[in-house]
Amino acid sequence: MILNEIKLTDFRNYDSLSLAFHPKLNIFIGHNAQGKTNLLEAIYFLSLAKSHRTSKDRELIRFGAEDAYINGTITTANSTLPLSIGIAKGGKRAKVNHLEVAKLSQYIGHLNTVLFAPEDLNIVKGSPQVRRKFINMECGQISKVYLNHLSDYNKVLAQKNQYLKSRNVDQIMIEVLNDQLAHHASLIILKREQFISTIERHASRIHADISNGRETLNVVYNPNIKYESDNPEDLKSEISALLAESLDKEIDRGTSLVGPHRDDIGFTINDFDVQTYGSQGQQRSTALSVKLAELELIKEEVGEYPVLLLDDVLSELDEVRQAHLLTSIRNRVQTFVTTTSISDINHQIMDDMQLFEIENGK
Ligand code: ATP
Ligand code: MG
Secondary structure: OEEEEEEEEEEOOEEEEEEEOOOOEEEEEOOOOOOHHHHHHHHHHHHHOOOOOOOOHHHHEOOOOOEEEEEEEEEOOOOEEEEEEEEEOOEEEEEEOOEEOOOHHHHOOOOOEEEEOHHHHHHHHOOHHHHHHHHHHHHHHHOHHHHHHHHHHHHHHHHHHHHHHOOOOOHHHHHHHHHHHHHHHHHHHHHHHHHHHHHHHHHHHHHHHHOOOOOOEEEEEEOOOOOOOOOHHHHHHHHHHHHHHHHHHHHHHOOOOOOHHHOEEEEEEOOEEHHHHOOHHHHHHHHHHHHHHHHHHHHHHHOOOOEEEEOOOHHHOOHHHHHHHHHHHHOOOOEEEEEOOHHHOOHHHHOOOEEEEOOOOO
């Protein structure tokens, strides 16, 4: 998949910008605070109708403007497709092929992206919540079914927690909710298991490359519910039994204690826990390998590579890793990279690419 061009109107510090992109490698170079990340954010927004760094869309509208617009054209194996999103203070509207979609869920999935930003180190170093958000985002991007079950699960969970908090708990009502939770949980868990094992398969290979074969990376799913079944029906029964078992405790504590909302992922290198024992470099390369694994995963699911957005990673990588990252990947995946300095760029990489100098939103 290729993003051919983008047009921004009143997005962040861009009043009006039109760029045509290179099909392989695009480098955005500029001093701090000139708009490099903003540009990646715009591409990300065009993909997922949300920002990776804020949940408040209005922050994306240029100071003093009323609405922001992002227009782009993508080329996939089958077609060329115009996409556009308008962001107003009251909400956003998205169009595919000039036609407005009724729901944003119908919009997402046309342009697939993988973004690696400095804060992605938190996938390894941060709390389980960060890792759950990561799984949900990535699974959600490739599976609408997953998104639907997750959203239903969260709705029912919120309802259950309300009941648990109230003073006289209606046990029958909770059992009804538990049955729905078990249904959605079983599908969420099986998807996560499948997702994480695929991530592991690719991430270990990528990490072995990056570490020159010296390190073995493993990625493990640590589900909150220990289960045995591998089909949704049996798993649902297992979960139902566990929820029933935990009910007294949950009533006592006034909150829901069991389920995939408490899942986690673990990373090990040569069998030690990366979060606890890994060096900075190992933590960073783990996070990077996991992100790059997603490229393969999305390729398997949707048949085409997504576009890759790399924010501020070059300066952190030595030449070998940089070359591995940019030369091998750009032949398969259209890549967008930001950097503050030309000296960060390995000269072997400089051919067959497009360099964009960014200064103050121009
Ligand atoms: P760095 O190298 O420090 O990461 P960058 O080039 O990635 O810098 P960006 O985050 O893309 O910088 O852009 C930051 C600039 O955008 C800042 O000058 C900020 O004031 C400006 N900016 C952010 N939001 C808006 C907005 N809604 N309207 C106008 N300008 C904005
Ligand atoms: Mg930046």
